[in-house]
Amino acid sequence: MTRLCLVLGDQLSERNAVLNAITCGSDHVLMAELVDECDYVWHHRKKIVMIFSAMRHFARSLESSGHKVFYHRFDPDSKVRSFSDAVTAHCAEHEIDQLLVTWPGEWRVLDELRKLADQAGLELVVLEDDRFLCRPEEFSEWARGRRQLRMEFFYRQMRRRTGYLMDGDAPAGGKWNLDVDNRKAWPGKPDPGHPMQFTPDQLTVEVIELVSAHFDGFGDLDDFDYPVTRAQARRALSHFVSRQLAHFGSYQDAMHSDSDYLFHSRLSAAMNIGLLEPAEVCDAVQAAWEADQVPLNAAEGFIRQVIGWREYVRGVYWLKMPDYAELNHFDNQRSLPSWYWTGEVKMNCLRQTISATRRNAYAHHIQRLMVTGNFALLAGVVPSEICDWYLAVYIDAFDWVELPNTLGMVMHADGGLLASKPYAASGRYIQRMSNYCQDCPYRVDTATEQDSCPFNALYWHFLMRLRDRLGKNPRMGMMYRNLDRQSDGRKSAIGRRASWLLENIESL
Numbered sequence: 001m002t003r004l005c006l007v008l009g010d011q012l013s014e015r016n017a018v019l020n021a022i023t024c025g026s027d028h029v030l031m032a033e034l035v036d037e038c039d040y041v042w043h044h045r046k047k048i049v050m051i052f053s054a055m056r057h058f059a060r061s062l063e064s065s066g067h068k069v070f071y072h073r074f075d076p077d078s079k080v081r082s083f084s085d086a087v088t089a090h091c092a093e094h095e096i097d098q099l100l101v102t103w104p105g106e107w108r109v110l111d112e113l114r115k116l117a118d119q120a121g122l123e124l125v126v127l128e129d130d131r132f133l134c135r136p137e138e139f140s141e142w143a144r145g146r147r148q149l150r151m152e153f154f155y156r157q158m159r160r161r162t163g164y165l166m167d168g169d170a171p172a173g174g175k176w177n178l179d180v181d182n183r184k185a186w187p188g189k190p191d192p193g194h195p196m197q198f199t200p201d202q203l204t205v206e207v208i209e210l211v212s213a214h215f216d217g218f219g220d221l222d223d224f225d226y227p228v229t230r231a232q233a234r235r236a237l238s239h240f241v242s243r244q245l246a247h248f249g250s251y252q253d254a255m256h257s258d259s260d261y262l263f264h265s266r267l268s269a270a271m272n273i274g275l276l277e278p279a280e281v282c283d284a285v286q287a288a289w290e291a292d293q294v295p296l297n298a299a300e301g302f303i304r305q306v307i308g309w310r311e312y313v314r315g316v317y318w319l320k321m322p323d324y325a326e327l328n329h330f331d332n333q334r335s336l337p338s339w340y341w342t343g344e345v346k347m348n349c350l351r352q353t354i355s356a357t358r359r360n361a362y363a364h365h366i367q368r369l370m371v372t373g374n375f376a377l378l379a380g381v382v383p384s385e386i387c388d389w390y391l392a393v394y395i396d397a398f399d400w401v402e403l404p405n406t407l408g409m410v411m412h413a414d415g416g417l418l419a420s421k422p423y424a425a426s427g428r429y430i431q432r433m434s435n436y437c438q439d440c441p442y443r444v445d446t447a448t449e450q451d452s453c454p455f456n457a458l459y460w461h462f463l464m465r466l467r468d469r470l471g472k473n474p475r476m477g478m479m480y481r482n483l484d485r486q487s488d489g490r491k492s493a494i495g496r497r498a499s500w501l502l503e504n505i506e507s508l
């Protein structure tokens, strides 16, 4: 009996469940660089480089440990364009009894493989992805009977279960969440340095040339410096823990035009494609805290993102897909402005965030949430369009993590399933947390003038136009009280300014 084990481009881990389920040297391992996987959104070119290069390095290491690897290299003219084509072509040449795959990161891929198995009469075995700390069934169990899902309660359960930052049954330091200490703007020091950079080796250089020849999509290819092997990703982790982690908490929400990464780890892509495991990342952070190398607010802030948010969004994704992707709670109809792709927008916060995204295939969380996300929320962009943008432009973007963050956290298009209120904010928030407003042609301190910050009128307009859906939300009470303090004349002026902004959205 020969089994075929399909290893997807975001499952590049030696602990991948399928690799442990097959017989090394006799069963077949299939990996494929595919036109359809490069085409379903307009991926950043650095994302394609990272995935292809990491796939090629991983295939090489599997071969050297004795696996029988069949590797389909990217060929734009090949008839093998999809996972189904690759499996079908393989089965036509080899006697295959069973197809094995670890649970994919995208509902779309799982659906495709199930349909293929049905049509081809092939036995399909889908194994648990045990890189994650919470299985989908455990999440459903936790979610059962809850009217609202709240990350904070899930997170506390995960702290108890994993034992990270625990003092017996209580959280270390007495509080579960130290976010109140984590809202400082960055005044230009301490020096954040840079995430560890890696010079492309010969194999990565070949992939960069391939991507340069065949893809003219979004994003710069220059200065590719991401880790593409597990050894490199481990070095990037140590570098982060020793250089940036200590200040991660304090400046977690800060944004600044002088630093693309500030104190963020830039480890998401390595984790999402299998080069690093979330548990080993948290172990390293816990060890640094135990050794008094980093304060508790940094360790807690970081571990919460990984065992809390990361596992929580995955749980929501598998609990609610495929219907989740179609939700549009506010019935938004506006198209995504074209400057999301070009970066040609005068609003400095958006210009800075989109240009960093074009350069690095990266923006940190607050840029994603409070700049590009906040604008799309306030302007009422169609959720599927903004979701496709995030899925395309970020190197760490895979449906299971991108979709709940964008559709749920940013757009509130799930009606509040994932987050208790929309993260809507005026320009004042961006002014407080960044230096962007200092170099912007718009004035952040006014709302209704020709040169007023667009976020201001759009923010009040958002509250006004969605009052029937949001007005009773207790977490939005303060926002509505502030709105109600404004005179009718000012509200009309805000309405006029917001309508003008929305009509002229392409030229902002």
Ligand code: FAD
Pocket: 263, 264, 265, 266, 267, 268, 269, 271, 272, 302, 305, 306, 309, 310, 311, 313, 363, 364, 365, 366, 368, 369, 373, 390, 391, 394, 396, 397, 398, 401, 402, 403, 405, 406, 409, 410
């Ligand atoms: P750090 O700030 O150093 O955080 C540490 C780690 O925590 C990250 O590497 C990541 O694994 C995890 N993490 C932090 N926040 C989240 C979160 N909200 N959800 C899941 N994991 C989290 N993250 C992705 O990995 N892929 C995506 O496609 C993605 N899309 C997003 C879209 C939007 C609209 C928003 C608001 C957030 C999105 N995030 C996504 C979450 C977060 O912005 C990124 O994980 C983070 O910016 C990655 O950079 P980092 O590794 O430097 O993170």
Ligand code: DLZ
Pocket: 007, 008, 009, 010, 032, 033, 034, 035, 037, 038, 043, 047, 048, 051, 103, 104, 105, 106, 109, 398, 399
């Ligand atoms: C994102 C991506 C890209 C660009 N290319 C490939 C590819 O050629 N082959 C592959 O196996 N995976 C690729 N991926 C990742 C997939 O689109 C998808 O996100 C994962 O298979 C889901 O587990």
Ligand code: SF4
Pocket: 347, 348, 349, 350, 426, 427, 428, 430, 431, 436, 437, 438, 440, 441, 442, 443, 444, 453, 454, 455
């Ligand atoms: Fe952004 Fe408004 Fe500040 Fe300009 S003034 S940078 S548009 S928040």
